[in-house]
Amino acid sequence: MTRYLIYTACLFLLIWSCRRGTDVKPGPQPYTLNLPSNFPQPVYDMSQNPLTVQGVALGRRLFYDPRLSRDSTISCGFCHQQFAAFAHFDHPLSHGIDNNTGFRSVPGLFNLIWQREFMWDGGVNHLEIQPLTPITDPNEMGEDLARLIAKLNGDAKYRSLFNGAFGAGEINSQKVFKALAQFMATMNSFDSKYDSVMRNAPGAKFTTEEENGYKIFQNKCASCHKEPLFTDGSYRNNGLPINASLHDAGRMRITNNTNDYLKFKVPSLRNIIKSPPYMHDGRFYDIFNVFDHYSEGVIQTPTIDPLLRNGLPLTESEKRELYFFLNTLTDPGFISSKALSEIVITD
Amino acid sequence: MKLHRLLTALLVLCMACKKDVQDQKGTLQITFKNVVNGAPLKLNTSNYTNAAGETFTISTFKYYISNITLIKLDNSELKLPAAYYLVNETDSASKVISIPAPGGEYRAISFMLGVDSTRNVSGAQTDALDPVNGMFWSWNSGYIMAKLEGTSPASTAASNALTFHIGGFSGRYNALQTIQLVSPISLSVSEIRKPQITINADAYTWFNQPNLIRFQTTSTIHVPGEDALKVATNYRNMFRITDVTDL
Numbered sequence: 001m002t003r004y005l006i007y008t009a010c011l012f013l014l015i016w017s018c019r020r021g022t023d024v025k026p027g028p029q030p031y032t033l034n035l036p037s038n039f040p041q042p043v044y045d046m047s048q049n050p051l052t053v054q055g056v057a058l059g060r061r062l063f064y065d066p067r068l069s070r071d072s073t074i075s076c077g078f079c080h081q082q083f084a085a086f087a088h089f090d091h092p093l094s095h096g097i098d099n100n101t102g103f104r105s106v107p108g109l110f111n112l113i114w115q116r117e118f119m120w121d122g123g124v125n126h127l128e129i130q131p132l133t134p135i136t137d138p139n140e141m142g143e144d145l146a147r148l149i150a151k152l153n154g155d156a157k158y159r160s161l162f163n164g165a166f167g168a169g170e171i172n173s174q175k176v177f178k179a180l181a182q183f184m185a186t187m188n189s190f191d192s193k194y195d196s197v198m199r200n201a202p203g204a205k206f207t208t209e210e211e212n213g214y215k216i217f218q219n220k221c222a223s224c225h226k227e228p229l230f231t232d233g234s235y236r237n238n239g240l241p242i243n244a245s246l247h248d249a250g251r252m253r254i255t256n257n258t259n260d261y262l263k264f265k266v267p268s269l270r271n272i273i274k275s276p277p278y279m280h281d282g283r284f285y286d287i288f289n290v291f292d293h294y295s296e297g298v299i300q301t302p303t304i305d306p307l308l309r310n311g312l313p314l315t316e317s318e319k320r321e322l323y324f325f326l327n328t329l330t331d332p333g334f335i336s337s338k339a340l341s342e343i344v345i346t347d
Numbered sequence: 348m349k350l351h352r353l354l355t356a357l358l359v360l361c362m363a364c365k366k367d368v369q370d371q372k373g374t375l376q377i378t379f380k381n382v383v384n385g386a387p388l389k390l391n392t393s394n395y396t397n398a399a400g401e402t403f404t405i406s407t408f409k410y411y412i413s414n415i416t417l418i419k420l421d422n423s424e425l426k427l428p429a430a431y432y433l434v435n436e437t438d439s440a441s442k443v444i445s446i447p448a449p450g451g452e453y454r455a456i457s458f459m460l461g462v463d464s465t466r467n468v469s470g471a472q473t474d475a476l477d478p479v480n481g482m483f484w485s486w487n488s489g490y491i492m493a494k495l496e497g498t499s500p501a502s503t504a505a506s507n508a509l510t511f512h513i514g515g516f517s518g519r520y521n522a523l524q525t526i527q528l529v530s531p532i533s534l535s536v537s538e539i540r541k542p543q544i545t546i547n548a549d550a551y552t553w554f555n556q557p558n559l560i561r562f563q564t565t566s567t568i569h570v571p572g573e574d575a576l577k578v579a580t581n582y583r584n585m586f587r588i589t590d591v592t593d594l
Contacts, residue, residue: 048470125488128470132478132485145479173479177471254487256520256572 028052028165031182036190038198038228042113044127044185049178051185054165059183061161062176064343068148069141071097076134076180077342079106083335085271086110086187092282096140103139103246105282107267108275110189110334114229120264120280122235123254127184128177149173157347187340189270190228193328198228206328213325220294220312221322224266224305230329235263236305239298243281250280261303270329287326291319373536375417375446375456376543379434380589381408384551388436391497398555401562403499403509408550409435410493411462411475411482414525415446418455420533425449431462433475433482434548450537456544457527460582461492464516464523489514489571492522493582495550502566509562511553513578515571522571522579528588535593545590552585553578 031051035042049055062068066075074096080086086109088094094102104120118124124133134140135148152158152171162171165179196204206214217225226232235251242262251260264280278284284293294312298304314322334340381388383395383405394402412432417425427448435441466476467489482491495511502509515522534542554560558577568574 119486123487124485125468126470129478129485129488132483136485149479172473173477174471174473181470255518256570 027167028054031056031186033185033188035188036195036199036228039190040114040229043116044113044181046113046185049128049181051182052165054161055179055182056186058161058165059179059181060340061343061345062180063183065345067151067345068135068143069097070143070147073097074141076131079134079140080109082337082341083274084108085189085275085331085335087275089275090277090285092277094134094140096134096137097142100139100142102137103248104280105277108271109184110187110270111229111268112187113185116233117265121251121254122265128174128181130184131177131180145173149176152176187334189331189334191333192270192331194325195228195331197328207324209321209324210328213321213323214328216314216318216322217325220314221269223307225269230269231266234266235260236266237262237301237303237308238264238294239300239304239308239311240279240283240293241297241299243283246281248281259303262301263303269326271331271335272326273323273330274335287323288319291322295319372538373448373450374541375448375534375536376541377444377446377456378543378545379412379442379444379548380545381434381436381442381548381550383549385547385549388550390436395551397499397551397562398559399561399563401499401501403497403501403562405436405495405497405550407436407494407496409433409441409482410460410548411490412444412458412460413466414459414463416457417448417451417453417534418457418527420452420454422454424457425451425453429466431466431475433480448536451535453530453534453536455527455529456534457525460524460526460579460585461514461522462490462516464521466490467516484512484514484570487570489516492524492579495553499562499566501562503563504566508566510567510569511578512569513575513582515575515579520571520573520576522575524579524583526583526586528586530588530591532591532593534591541594543590543592543594544588547587547589549585549587553582555581556584557581 029052031053033051064075064077066072066078068075079088079094081089083089088106092105094104094106096102107120112127115127118127118130119133124130132145135143136145149171158171162175166175193204197206224232224234224236249261251263252258273287276285276287278287278290284290291314295314296311298308298311300309383393388405388408391404391406394404396402412434413430415427415430417427419425427446430446432444433441462476466472478485482494484491491512491514493513495509497509498507499509500507504510513522528546530544534544536542558581560578560581565574568578
């Protein structure tokens, strides 16, 4: 009898403890990132900022919230438009509050977890630190970091979202940057036609023109625009005539090294047809202008890339085939993904 | 019986280790006194004169202290766990730092003036390293190791401003400075002894030797590079232990 009572008591205790268990508010849910096997290991160390459903959602909200700018007019998404692979469609130079204009074009945002350095000159050395530049730059969002943190701490909705993603406590800049990094870590593009062909997906096949274009690409472009990311992450002088109104020294601005004069980061060619204008100053509106530059327009200066000593002569039909190949790098799923699209913030 | 003995031995060993760890606890307190050519720093009001004879005032004076190492009597080094302190003239609490330190006798202390290269490339940081403290370059990632702002009639910048933001953690313009200060008496740290060190930080040294800085030609530094390195080479001489209280 005593034994029976003890068993009953134990059972009751067990059920009671389980019930209590379900009352406990669940913590942030892990967010799984499925990455392609043919890509290298990501550079960004996600073990230091584990992706969670709540963290990614918070980062997305911050990304699209114009209150991150001083006068609440400009969000990250204002300049990084999804349909243009998160570049700024039709705008040669970045611009921001008070009608100010920056001095470089807006780079597309994708596959950032594989990027070692950021910006056209590589001045930013970490994905988490990247948003600090546009947020505080007077020509972009022009906000003071301390003021932004105070603003977020004063917002009940943000306090609750931050608690949900990072646990209880004050909102600080580290949590803001980690949330934005979590969202940016989900902005990945690897499902273009090119990828389907490379993975031998059923029915995926280049047309003759695309196939020819791929060969031209491999011969003339691939040493800088290295597959599968379509950039080798290096800095090169590609022989553009200097833009006298901007006087942009490029990578030299960061390294103080005269060997880096006029060198800029090699951009990825993924989604390139969707993200004009091109080059660090957005000078070319049409990809054919870019082909013409490499074919006939390269200016020889002391820091010119050795691969461009003789330019990259292309016939008119080669340019056309190259265009068809570059089109296969467009990732329709990425530029229309609902998980990345703009959200309208009403509270 | 054998097992019993073994367990007892293990227990004794564990307890001994535990006690050992407890004995290690101690604190070292450092108070920074910011001065100019020996006189206490007074923000905005005092007129100082640099080695080139130019007068100036100071409105902002702050610097990072990190990577503290204690030097034992036999000259062996004891690297303390990573800690970063931002000493800011306008924040009196920041000028007194309490360093958890293992018990022992130490003859000198060494520290880095600035933030080591690892932390400069490790993404978003908190507390003293939070970019909200205004000691971080966003366009060219990296910490401003030390900052001095003010005015001088000799400055040709707008409003005669002086803006010395010194940083750079890599390559030939690496401005990081490791400073070692020998204590006039040995520093004895234990659970019951908490040595207090007072260190003068003299802003005058920034512009003096070995690189004479004239405000007329150099009044603004806000990038890593040759000028920043010149000032950093000067300010490695800025600290002096003026007092040790062995409590």
